[in-house]
Amino acid sequence: MLESAKKGGNPLKVELRGKPANSSSPIVILSSGVFAPSTPNGQATANAEGITTVLSQLPIDVVSPISFADAGVSTLKTNLVVSPAAALVPAAAQRVFDIRQQGSYKIGFFGMVGVDWDVHFNTKKGGPNDLSDEHKEFLVSEAKASAKVLRTEYGVDFVVAVTNMRLSEDLLLSGATQAKGLEKVDFIFGGYDREAEGIAHPEIVMQSQKSERKGKGKVSGGWFEVTSPEIRVVKSGAAWEGLSVVEMCVKKESENLPELSSVKVTQFHRLERYPPFASLAPSVRILKTIDTVTPALANLTGQPLFVSRTKINGREAAVRHSETNLGNFIADSIMAYYDADMALFPSGAIRCDRILESVSEEKRQFEVIGADIIDCLPFQNRLVLKLVTGKAIKAALENSVSKRHADGRFLQLGGLRINASLSRPEGERIVSARWVLQEHANGTRIEEDIRDEEHYTVAMTEWLANGWGGFSMLRKGQLLQGGEAQGMTDTDLFFKTFGEWSEVDNTFISTVTGKRKQKQASVVLKEYLDNPYLSGQNSGLRAVRYKMVLGKDGEKGVPIVSPKTDGRIHFHTEGNSV
Template identity: 25%
Template sequence: MKFKKLSITLLTLILVMTLSFTILAEEVNLRIYHVNDVHSRVEEDDYAGSMGYAKMATLIKEARRERENVMFLDAGDTFHGQTIANINDGESISHILDLMKLDAVTLGNHDFNFGQQRLEELAEMSRFPFLAANLSREDGKEIPYTEDYIIKEYDGVKVGVFGLATPETTFKTHPKNVEGLVFENPITTAEAVVSEIENKVDVIVALSHLGISDGSEYTSKMVAEEVAGIDLIVDGHSHNVLEEGMKVNDTMIVMAGEYSKFLGYVDLTVENGEVEAITPNLIPREDTANVEKDYIISLVVDRVNKANEVITSQVVGRTTVELNGAREHVRTGETNLGNLITDAMKAKFNADAAITNGGGIRASINQGEITQGEVITVLPFGNTAMLMELSGADLRAGLEHGISEYPATEGLFPQVSGIKFTFDGDAEAGNRVQKVWVAGEELDPNKMYTVATNDFMKAGGDGYSMFADAPIVSEAGGLEEVLMEYIEANAPVAPEVEGRIVAE
């Protein structure tokens, strides 16, 4: 009898151990959908190549019906950029992403464009968290609109997601929007967060708005090189299309381009608490021709647009040529739209010259009628036009700074009016500008010039620190209003590339 009890006990123990081993050895599959740098391009758009949120929502919903474990992440520059978002300060984007069941967003530099108070309001109205582990306040107080990380569980597998915001935010939004904030070193922050959560989770994901641009002080590639233990970095900021991801050490970096042209997804296989496989994929817009738009998302977009139509549909003039505001062009050379905008700024103040940052120009305009909505889309940041008094030496320094990252597509690249300059893009940064003329005469470093710019650059934005202390002579309205006035007064417009900026 005693032997029988012992046998039963032993058999039970063996069964429990076998069952436990089976459970531990069970394979868990997780799919993570991701977007970045949508800049509120929520609608399908042939011209911009955008897929739009309605088709993304359909694809993600289908995956959630077919699979048990699906996550959806956004790597930033989400709430600002197009009229549908700017008129209501990002509220429409929050509502749409709630309907799409977004799990988390990290804060991109342009997500600060409405100011910190609005970010707090957006965080309160959103059902998904805003992540930025390297963001703190100078006074040590808690930031009410961000979290460092979240932990979610899928079939027993725990996934930790932490956010990293780019320190470039201090000059890639208006400086007033980040007053009192400190953007800590993302590498040391990542080390600290990984150390804190590595024993709590099976998978570690960095939701990053750092990018991989050579012109950035900190990149996601650097994080992957320096910080062990991160399985996946879902990245944004530099707008790269990483079709097969980028493997750095044991970390996979993924990025889905820009403007909702791609929907990214990563399939992860986890066994015994270890990530055994990571497979990145991108769905390009052209592959979604037969995907039906989600009805609810489409309905919300239509209702917001109808409410905005009273403002945006008003025609302000015509253009007989396409106005080129493509990112890769306005950030690397002179364009006719850059010329039109700076001509408008120069004319507004009757200034000697005008300069604006290429990164502030966010879209092109087709030949034909120009509406208010199109102008707002081109100049979405609500910047005001300013006239400053600037020495020739500081003006040259500004131009030198503007081309310092060339040929990288950085937003600091200048568009100008009343100025012609030549530069050597192969020379060492700081010694690239060759010759400069203002109003047809060679630049005098000791002469004072009246130069129109925008308040972002005047405050030192995009690193234009040489403008910060220049006396302000006058201020005008919003930059978009200045452009509308100029188009209306000079329609039809037909600006050309005139050789204002010449790479030698």
């Protein structure tokens, strides 16, 4: 959506066929996280405020509870009304709600968030089977309490929850609050949930990258339409490429509370495919707003950091399911930085969803600029080094290939080679896992099986180290390095490694490159790291340069790299995969 805004369009003002039944202006709801709030050197706040400035110029009325929390910003210059998260408000605290008048009816909004990445549920049934009883009770009680307050103290006719939760939690909330009365929640607007793609349920209309082919109703020109009295949940907002328009028909009998008699949902799965979208006139206000927030980042993001001899694959469909050269590039870099035995990097931290291929045709080299790195690694994930048992590593690898791997827990690996079979039961999918002790320039390797009781040094993100995404087995490992507030992040690692490249680095990289095939890699690396001319530099950054850099591009004056896949993650193809 922001990319469209940069081009002058405003996807929230797409002209629809016909007119809504109510002549009031529609209420615009943003029910998904909005920020990729990272720029190197601790400038996340500035970037988040910049995005907020742009969003404040769009006709958004209600925002989901953690849209701004993602940015880590406490005070924002914005005119947006944010519905607070009921699930985050202490029981004794006063709740704050958002009240909107729509025609003759008053609508009350409240926000709710889920239990983040550790929710496990049956994705085939789409039900809340694996939520804890305590969590179920908490969600339902908070929702009912919010609905009752909105009706009794604020006199609203309808109660709407704006959520940032898994589908299982939305379904739980919907089922437990649909009885007539003061505690009823009439409708739920939820953010996109990739884990729930393909699930069919009569009360859900859910935007999915696959739903144009699988959904019910009329599908044409990038949009999808369905009308039903059963609809109570709309999930929308996949990767900023979608919009849901909801029209509600109301019935009211005598003195009873009004009810929704039917709901019509029009979902735009790819706005650019909807013909009227291309004809939208540029928004001068939006263009001017963007001009005010981008100059500060121009020097940081517009300069080339390195050139690659290969296209770099950052597509979500690849990084969340398989080995990719971008994943290898990142994992090998953080492994080199900490001189670790191995590295684990969650694919959900890679967000560019594209191939980096700004190409120099004459050399077939692909330029990567700072903006590309921010696009790929937007979250400033802090990096750490932990001492972890082989048993815990194997368990982490099993979680990486579980049924929920597509939610971002699939791991890109460094220093490891695995064979897996998705046709096996969960918990038994890793066929083999081997540690690469040494890897030579000619491609030969010294490997050994990972042993349960052995301890290994593992570079990873702090998110993994804290056990998120089902990686609780990694919490117990001893923290060896990292974790400080100002510690190295994945984004910073690339800017510092390649953005602070010097002629001294180039001279010594060129010198040792010719020796790599003549000596063991460890010997050549020691010569490079111990060189007195580089003693003032971060040895970890020098180790990354040695590992990843092939030389210098004479024209652009930046390092040359060549990220590759090497078969370190292999899937057996026999049987039916999940």
